[in-house]
Amino acid sequence: MVVHLYGVVSAQARLPDDLQGRQEAPVRRVSDGERDALISDVDPDRHAGRRDLLAHAHVLERCVEEATVVPFQFGIALEDDDAVRERVLTQQRAQLAHLLRVFQEHVQLTVQALHQEEPALREVLHRWPDLVAERDRLQRVGQAGDLAQVQLGQAVAAALEDLTIEDGAMMMERLAPLATAVGQPQALGDTEVLHAAFLVARSRRLDFDHAVGGLRDDYGHRMTIRYIGPQPPYSFVEPAMAGELSWA
Protein backbone atom coordinates (compact mmCIF):
# COMPACT_ATOMS: atom_id res chain seq x y z
CA MET A 1 0.00 0.00 0.00
CA VAL A 2 1.03 3.56 -0.66
CA VAL A 3 -0.86 6.77 0.00
CA HIS A 4 -2.37 8.99 -2.68
CA LEU A 5 -2.12 12.72 -2.14
CA TYR A 6 -5.14 14.91 -2.94
CA GLY A 7 -4.43 18.30 -1.46
CA VAL A 8 -3.55 20.33 1.60
CA VAL A 9 -5.78 22.35 3.92
CA SER A 10 -5.30 24.27 7.13
CA ALA A 11 -5.29 22.06 10.23
CA GLN A 12 -8.29 24.06 11.46
CA ALA A 13 -10.34 23.35 8.33
CA ARG A 14 -13.65 21.59 8.88
CA LEU A 15 -14.24 19.07 6.12
CA PRO A 16 -16.90 16.46 5.39
CA ASP A 17 -16.04 13.30 7.34
CA ASP A 18 -17.33 10.81 4.78
CA LEU A 19 -14.98 11.52 1.89
CA GLN A 20 -14.34 8.53 -0.31
CA GLY A 21 -11.24 8.56 -2.43
CA ARG A 22 -9.60 6.38 -5.05
CA GLN A 23 -10.30 2.66 -4.93
CA GLU A 24 -13.21 3.34 -2.57
CA ALA A 25 -10.83 4.03 0.31
CA PRO A 26 -11.75 6.62 2.94
CA VAL A 27 -9.87 9.91 2.76
CA ARG A 28 -7.99 10.79 5.92
CA ARG A 29 -5.84 13.65 7.15
CA VAL A 30 -2.24 13.63 8.20
CA SER A 31 -1.14 16.72 10.08
CA ASP A 32 1.96 18.61 11.13
CA GLY A 33 -0.14 20.68 13.52
CA GLU A 34 -0.52 23.62 11.15
CA ARG A 35 -1.57 22.03 7.89
CA ASP A 36 -3.18 18.74 6.94
CA ALA A 37 -2.59 16.67 3.85
CA LEU A 38 -5.58 14.79 2.48
CA ILE A 39 -4.60 11.25 1.61
CA SER A 40 -6.00 7.77 1.14
CA ASP A 41 -4.48 4.31 0.89
CA VAL A 42 -4.10 2.98 -2.63
CA ASP A 43 -2.86 -0.22 -4.12
CA PRO A 44 -0.06 0.94 -6.43
CA ASP A 45 -0.42 -2.10 -8.66
CA ARG A 46 -3.91 -1.18 -9.76
CA HIS A 47 -3.94 1.04 -12.82
CA ALA A 48 -5.50 4.44 -12.48
CA GLY A 49 -8.42 5.10 -14.76
CA ARG A 50 -11.46 7.26 -15.16
CA ARG A 51 -12.82 6.57 -11.68
CA ASP A 52 -9.54 7.49 -10.06
CA LEU A 53 -9.39 10.81 -11.86
CA LEU A 54 -12.96 11.62 -10.90
CA ALA A 55 -12.40 10.52 -7.30
CA HIS A 56 -9.41 12.86 -7.00
CA ALA A 57 -11.36 15.77 -8.46
CA HIS A 58 -14.56 15.19 -6.54
CA VAL A 59 -12.87 14.74 -3.16
CA LEU A 60 -11.25 18.14 -3.62
CA GLU A 61 -14.45 19.71 -4.93
CA ARG A 62 -16.35 18.61 -1.84
CA CYS A 63 -13.58 19.98 0.39
CA VAL A 64 -13.42 23.35 -1.33
CA GLU A 65 -17.11 23.87 -0.51
CA GLU A 66 -16.03 24.01 3.13
CA ALA A 67 -12.46 25.23 3.22
CA THR A 68 -9.51 26.67 1.33
CA VAL A 69 -7.72 23.89 -0.52
CA VAL A 70 -4.34 23.62 -2.23
CA PRO A 71 -4.85 20.98 -4.92
CA PHE A 72 -2.14 18.57 -6.01
CA GLN A 73 -1.82 17.22 -9.50
CA PHE A 74 -3.28 13.80 -10.00
CA GLY A 75 -0.82 10.98 -9.73
CA ILE A 76 1.25 11.68 -6.64
CA ALA A 77 1.69 8.84 -4.20
CA LEU A 78 4.09 8.45 -1.30
CA GLU A 79 5.18 5.44 0.76
CA ASP A 80 3.30 6.20 3.96
CA ASP A 81 1.96 8.86 6.33
CA ASP A 82 5.43 9.72 7.61
CA ALA A 83 6.65 10.38 4.09
CA VAL A 84 3.71 12.74 3.56
CA ARG A 85 4.46 14.57 6.78
CA GLU A 86 8.15 14.85 5.97
CA ARG A 87 8.26 15.40 2.21
CA VAL A 88 5.07 17.36 1.77
CA LEU A 89 4.09 19.17 4.96
CA THR A 90 7.59 19.86 6.24
CA GLN A 91 9.68 20.26 3.12
CA GLN A 92 7.04 22.27 1.26
CA ARG A 93 6.05 24.23 4.34
CA ALA A 94 6.73 27.74 3.05
CA GLN A 95 5.16 27.05 -0.31
CA LEU A 96 2.01 25.56 1.20
CA ALA A 97 1.65 28.43 3.66
CA HIS A 98 1.97 30.88 0.78
CA LEU A 99 -0.61 29.11 -1.37
CA LEU A 100 -3.12 28.77 1.45
CA ARG A 101 -2.74 32.47 2.14
CA VAL A 102 -3.18 33.46 -1.52
CA PHE A 103 -6.18 31.20 -1.98
CA GLN A 104 -7.83 32.03 1.31
CA GLU A 105 -11.61 32.04 0.93
CA HIS A 106 -11.38 31.56 -2.81
CA VAL A 107 -12.67 28.90 -5.16
CA GLN A 108 -12.16 28.26 -8.84
CA LEU A 109 -15.17 28.39 -11.13
CA THR A 110 -14.84 27.34 -14.74
CA VAL A 111 -17.09 28.49 -17.54
CA GLN A 112 -17.16 26.76 -20.89
CA ALA A 113 -19.38 27.99 -23.69
CA LEU A 114 -19.86 26.13 -26.95
CA HIS A 115 -21.71 27.34 -29.99
CA GLN A 116 -24.61 25.20 -31.10
CA GLU A 117 -24.12 24.91 -34.78
CA GLU A 118 -27.50 25.69 -36.25
CA PRO A 119 -28.42 28.73 -34.14
CA ALA A 120 -24.86 30.04 -34.50
CA LEU A 121 -24.97 29.68 -38.30
CA ARG A 122 -28.33 31.39 -38.30
CA GLU A 123 -26.75 34.32 -36.45
CA VAL A 124 -23.85 34.35 -38.91
CA LEU A 125 -26.18 34.56 -41.91
CA HIS A 126 -28.18 37.22 -40.15
CA ARG A 127 -25.09 39.37 -39.60
CA TRP A 128 -23.39 38.77 -42.94
CA PRO A 129 -26.05 39.08 -45.65
CA ASP A 130 -23.43 38.69 -48.38
CA LEU A 131 -23.07 35.06 -47.33
CA VAL A 132 -26.80 34.57 -47.86
CA ALA A 133 -26.48 36.25 -51.25
CA GLU A 134 -23.64 33.94 -52.25
CA ARG A 135 -25.50 30.89 -51.04
CA ASP A 136 -28.61 31.88 -52.97
CA ARG A 137 -26.57 32.64 -56.07
CA LEU A 138 -24.98 29.17 -55.98
CA GLN A 139 -28.38 27.61 -55.50
CA ARG A 140 -29.75 29.52 -58.50
CA VAL A 141 -26.84 28.50 -60.71
CA GLY A 142 -27.45 24.94 -59.64
CA GLN A 143 -24.81 22.20 -59.89
CA ALA A 144 -22.29 24.58 -58.38
CA GLY A 145 -18.99 22.75 -58.21
CA ASP A 146 -17.46 21.53 -54.99
CA LEU A 147 -14.90 24.30 -55.13
CA ALA A 148 -17.56 27.00 -54.95
CA GLN A 149 -19.19 25.16 -52.06
CA VAL A 150 -15.87 24.79 -50.27
CA GLN A 151 -15.26 28.53 -50.67
CA LEU A 152 -18.71 29.28 -49.31
CA GLY A 153 -18.03 26.95 -46.40
CA GLN A 154 -14.69 28.62 -45.80
CA ALA A 155 -16.32 32.05 -45.69
CA VAL A 156 -18.96 30.73 -43.29
CA ALA A 157 -16.28 29.20 -41.09
CA ALA A 158 -14.39 32.51 -40.99
CA ALA A 159 -17.55 34.43 -40.10
CA LEU A 160 -18.33 31.87 -37.41
CA GLU A 161 -14.87 32.39 -35.97
CA ASP A 162 -15.43 36.15 -35.86
CA LEU A 163 -18.70 35.57 -34.05
CA THR A 164 -16.94 33.20 -31.66
CA ILE A 165 -14.24 35.71 -30.81
CA GLU A 166 -16.75 38.50 -30.33
CA ASP A 167 -19.03 36.40 -28.13
CA GLY A 168 -16.09 35.15 -26.09
CA ALA A 169 -14.85 38.68 -25.46
CA MET A 170 -18.29 39.87 -24.40
CA MET A 171 -18.76 36.99 -22.00
CA MET A 172 -15.34 37.59 -20.52
CA GLU A 173 -16.17 41.26 -20.04
CA ARG A 174 -19.13 40.32 -17.89
CA LEU A 175 -17.44 37.65 -15.79
CA ALA A 176 -13.91 38.93 -15.27
CA PRO A 177 -14.84 41.92 -13.05
CA LEU A 178 -16.41 39.53 -10.54
CA ALA A 179 -13.29 37.42 -10.22
CA THR A 180 -10.14 38.10 -8.24
CA ALA A 181 -8.11 36.62 -11.08
CA VAL A 182 -8.70 35.00 -14.45
CA GLY A 183 -6.73 31.95 -15.54
CA GLN A 184 -4.59 31.88 -18.65
CA PRO A 185 -7.00 31.63 -21.57
CA GLN A 186 -7.02 28.10 -22.92
CA ALA A 187 -6.57 27.14 -26.52
CA LEU A 188 -10.10 26.71 -27.75
CA GLY A 189 -11.68 23.84 -29.62
CA ASP A 190 -13.63 24.53 -32.77
CA THR A 191 -17.04 25.23 -31.31
CA GLU A 192 -15.71 26.69 -28.09
CA VAL A 193 -16.49 30.34 -27.46
CA LEU A 194 -15.06 30.58 -23.98
CA HIS A 195 -13.24 28.25 -21.69
CA ALA A 196 -11.83 30.02 -18.70
CA ALA A 197 -11.09 29.48 -15.05
CA PHE A 198 -11.97 32.22 -12.60
CA LEU A 199 -10.63 32.62 -9.08
CA VAL A 200 -13.66 33.86 -7.18
CA ALA A 201 -13.95 34.99 -3.56
CA ARG A 202 -16.48 32.94 -1.62
CA SER A 203 -18.37 36.13 -0.87
CA ARG A 204 -18.86 36.77 -4.60
CA ARG A 205 -20.04 33.34 -5.60
CA LEU A 206 -23.67 34.35 -5.70
CA ASP A 207 -22.85 37.33 -7.92
CA PHE A 208 -20.94 35.03 -10.19
CA ASP A 209 -23.84 32.55 -10.28
CA HIS A 210 -26.11 35.37 -11.37
CA ALA A 211 -23.69 36.56 -14.02
CA VAL A 212 -23.51 33.09 -15.52
CA GLY A 213 -27.30 32.92 -15.38
CA GLY A 214 -27.42 36.23 -17.21
CA LEU A 215 -25.14 34.85 -19.92
CA ARG A 216 -27.44 31.88 -20.27
CA ASP A 217 -30.38 34.24 -20.65
CA ASP A 218 -28.66 36.24 -23.35
CA TYR A 219 -26.69 33.57 -25.19
CA GLY A 220 -28.33 30.28 -24.22
CA HIS A 221 -30.27 30.19 -27.47
CA ARG A 222 -27.12 29.65 -29.46
CA MET A 223 -24.65 28.30 -26.94
CA THR A 224 -24.29 25.46 -24.56
CA ILE A 225 -22.93 27.01 -21.40
CA ARG A 226 -21.28 24.76 -18.86
CA TYR A 227 -20.60 26.06 -15.40
CA ILE A 228 -18.22 23.90 -13.42
CA GLY A 229 -17.20 24.05 -9.80
CA PRO A 230 -16.48 25.00 -7.21
CA GLN A 231 -13.07 23.53 -7.82
CA PRO A 232 -9.89 24.06 -5.87
CA PRO A 233 -7.81 26.71 -7.66
CA TYR A 234 -5.91 24.33 -9.95
CA SER A 235 -5.35 26.92 -12.61
CA PHE A 236 -3.91 29.43 -10.19
CA VAL A 237 -1.26 27.31 -8.49
CA GLU A 238 1.40 28.19 -11.03
CA PRO A 239 0.71 31.93 -11.13
CA ALA A 240 0.55 32.01 -7.34
CA MET A 241 3.94 30.31 -7.06
CA ALA A 242 5.39 32.68 -9.61
CA GLY A 243 4.14 35.59 -7.50
CA GLU A 244 1.77 36.75 -10.23
CA LEU A 245 -1.24 36.93 -7.96
CA SER A 246 -0.32 40.14 -6.30
CA TRP A 247 -2.77 40.71 -3.46
CA ALA A 248 -1.11 38.16 -1.16
Next chain:
Amino acid sequence: MTITQQRPTNRYLERPAPSSLADVINTILDKGLVIDIYIRVSLVGIELITIDARIVIASVDTYLRFAQAVNRLDLTQTETAGIPELMEDLNSSGAKGKTSGAIEGAKDKLGELFSTDDQDEDDREKEPARSSGGRSDSGRGSSQQSRRPRDRGE
Protein backbone atom coordinates in the same frame (compact mmCIF):
# COMPACT_ATOMS: atom_id res chain seq x y z
CA MET B 1 -46.53 45.39 -7.54
CA THR B 2 -43.22 46.60 -8.85
CA ILE B 3 -41.59 43.26 -8.31
CA THR B 4 -43.60 41.54 -10.99
CA GLN B 5 -42.61 44.29 -13.40
CA GLN B 6 -38.95 43.66 -12.96
CA ARG B 7 -37.07 41.34 -15.20
CA PRO B 8 -35.68 38.60 -13.02
CA THR B 9 -31.91 38.59 -12.80
CA ASN B 10 -31.97 35.31 -14.63
CA ARG B 11 -34.49 32.66 -15.38
CA TYR B 12 -32.43 29.72 -14.20
CA LEU B 13 -31.34 28.73 -10.78
CA GLU B 14 -27.69 28.85 -11.61
CA ARG B 15 -25.36 26.55 -9.73
CA PRO B 16 -22.01 25.22 -10.87
CA ALA B 17 -21.84 21.46 -11.38
CA PRO B 18 -19.07 19.01 -10.48
CA SER B 19 -16.33 18.31 -12.99
CA SER B 20 -16.97 15.80 -15.72
CA LEU B 21 -14.23 13.51 -16.94
CA ALA B 22 -13.25 15.90 -19.71
CA ASP B 23 -12.93 18.75 -17.22
CA VAL B 24 -10.83 16.58 -15.02
CA ILE B 25 -8.49 15.62 -17.82
CA ASN B 26 -8.19 19.27 -18.65
CA THR B 27 -7.29 20.33 -15.17
CA ILE B 28 -5.85 17.84 -12.74
CA LEU B 29 -3.48 16.12 -15.12
CA ASP B 30 -1.37 19.16 -15.73
CA LYS B 31 -2.37 21.67 -13.09
CA GLY B 32 -2.04 21.69 -9.35
CA LEU B 33 0.94 21.45 -7.10
CA VAL B 34 3.65 18.89 -7.70
CA ILE B 35 6.52 17.89 -5.46
CA ASP B 36 9.93 16.72 -6.47
CA ILE B 37 10.08 13.22 -5.10
CA TYR B 38 7.10 10.98 -5.45
CA ILE B 39 5.89 7.80 -6.99
CA ARG B 40 4.07 8.47 -10.21
CA VAL B 41 0.85 6.52 -10.44
CA SER B 42 0.66 4.52 -13.62
CA LEU B 43 -1.97 5.95 -15.87
CA VAL B 44 -2.73 3.55 -18.64
CA GLY B 45 -4.57 5.07 -21.56
CA ILE B 46 -4.94 8.53 -20.15
CA GLU B 47 -1.79 10.01 -21.69
CA LEU B 48 -2.93 8.77 -25.07
CA ILE B 49 -6.23 10.51 -24.83
CA THR B 50 -4.83 13.97 -24.47
CA ILE B 51 -2.95 13.53 -27.72
CA ASP B 52 -5.28 11.43 -29.85
CA ALA B 53 -8.43 13.38 -29.11
CA ARG B 54 -6.93 16.51 -30.59
CA ILE B 55 -7.86 15.55 -34.07
CA VAL B 56 -7.67 18.40 -36.48
CA ILE B 57 -11.07 18.80 -38.04
CA ALA B 58 -10.66 22.01 -40.02
CA SER B 59 -10.55 20.45 -43.44
CA VAL B 60 -12.27 20.53 -46.77
CA ASP B 61 -14.87 18.18 -45.34
CA THR B 62 -15.62 20.64 -42.60
CA TYR B 63 -16.04 23.48 -45.08
CA LEU B 64 -18.32 21.39 -47.24
CA ARG B 65 -20.35 20.51 -44.21
CA PHE B 66 -20.70 24.20 -43.30
CA ALA B 67 -21.82 24.94 -46.84
CA GLN B 68 -24.40 22.16 -46.66
CA ALA B 69 -25.55 23.42 -43.28
CA VAL B 70 -26.20 26.95 -44.55
CA ASN B 71 -27.84 25.56 -47.66
CA ARG B 72 -30.29 23.72 -45.44
CA LEU B 73 -31.06 26.71 -43.24
CA ASP B 74 -34.47 28.16 -43.86
CA LEU B 75 -33.99 31.84 -43.27
CA THR B 76 -37.70 32.56 -43.15
CA GLN B 77 -37.32 31.34 -39.59
CA THR B 78 -34.81 34.05 -38.87
CA GLU B 79 -37.60 36.40 -37.93
CA THR B 80 -38.47 34.20 -34.98
CA ALA B 81 -34.90 33.90 -33.82
CA GLY B 82 -35.35 36.68 -31.33
CA ILE B 83 -38.00 34.85 -29.37
CA PRO B 84 -36.07 33.07 -26.66
CA GLU B 85 -38.81 30.60 -25.74
CA LEU B 86 -39.04 29.28 -29.25
CA MET B 87 -35.31 29.00 -29.54
CA GLU B 88 -35.15 27.08 -26.32
CA ASP B 89 -37.64 24.59 -27.63
CA LEU B 90 -35.60 24.21 -30.75
CA ASN B 91 -32.46 23.70 -28.77
CA SER B 92 -33.80 21.24 -26.29
CA SER B 93 -35.51 19.11 -28.89
CA GLY B 94 -33.03 18.97 -31.68
CA ALA B 95 -29.81 20.76 -30.97
CA LYS B 96 -27.97 17.78 -29.68
CA GLY B 97 -28.19 15.93 -32.94
CA LYS B 98 -27.53 18.97 -35.04
CA THR B 99 -24.44 20.11 -33.23
CA SER B 100 -22.70 16.78 -33.59
CA GLY B 101 -21.50 16.61 -37.15
CA ALA B 102 -17.78 16.83 -37.57
CA ILE B 103 -16.93 16.90 -33.92
CA GLU B 104 -18.57 13.54 -33.41
CA GLY B 105 -15.50 11.76 -34.66
CA ALA B 106 -13.31 13.18 -31.95
CA LYS B 107 -15.84 12.33 -29.30
CA ASP B 108 -16.16 8.78 -30.54
CA LYS B 109 -12.44 8.49 -30.43
CA LEU B 110 -12.43 9.63 -26.85
CA GLY B 111 -15.20 7.18 -26.04
CA GLU B 112 -13.27 4.32 -27.58
CA LEU B 113 -10.18 5.11 -25.63
CA PHE B 114 -12.14 5.10 -22.44
CA SER B 115 -13.97 1.91 -23.17
CA THR B 116 -10.63 0.15 -23.33
CA ASP B 117 -10.10 1.36 -19.82
CA ASP B 118 -10.68 -1.35 -17.26
CA GLN B 119 -13.32 0.64 -15.41
CA ASP B 120 -16.96 0.07 -16.03
CA GLU B 121 -18.90 2.29 -18.36
CA ASP B 122 -21.51 3.30 -15.84
CA ASP B 123 -19.51 6.14 -14.39
CA ARG B 124 -20.54 8.46 -17.13
CA GLU B 125 -24.21 8.08 -16.29
CA LYS B 126 -23.49 8.76 -12.66
CA GLU B 127 -22.27 12.23 -13.40
CA PRO B 128 -24.77 14.57 -11.82
CA ALA B 129 -27.30 16.22 -14.06
CA ARG B 130 -26.74 19.87 -14.73
CA SER B 131 -29.03 22.14 -12.80
CA SER B 132 -29.90 24.39 -15.66
CA GLY B 133 -31.17 24.18 -19.15
CA GLY B 134 -29.32 24.14 -22.38
CA ARG B 135 -26.76 21.56 -21.58
CA SER B 136 -26.32 18.72 -23.96
CA ASP B 137 -24.10 15.77 -23.31
CA SER B 138 -21.42 17.25 -25.47
CA GLY B 139 -19.44 18.18 -22.40
CA ARG B 140 -17.82 14.82 -22.24
CA GLY B 141 -14.79 15.15 -24.39
CA SER B 142 -15.78 18.38 -26.01
CA SER B 143 -12.90 20.27 -24.54
CA GLN B 144 -10.59 17.68 -25.98
CA GLN B 145 -11.59 18.29 -29.54
CA SER B 146 -9.34 19.74 -32.09
CA ARG B 147 -7.31 22.42 -30.47
CA ARG B 148 -6.35 25.06 -32.83
CA PRO B 149 -4.17 27.67 -31.28
CA ARG B 150 -5.90 30.91 -31.92
CA ASP B 151 -4.89 34.44 -31.25
CA ARG B 152 -7.69 35.77 -29.13
CA GLY B 153 -6.51 39.32 -29.56
CA GLU B 154 -6.39 40.03 -25.89
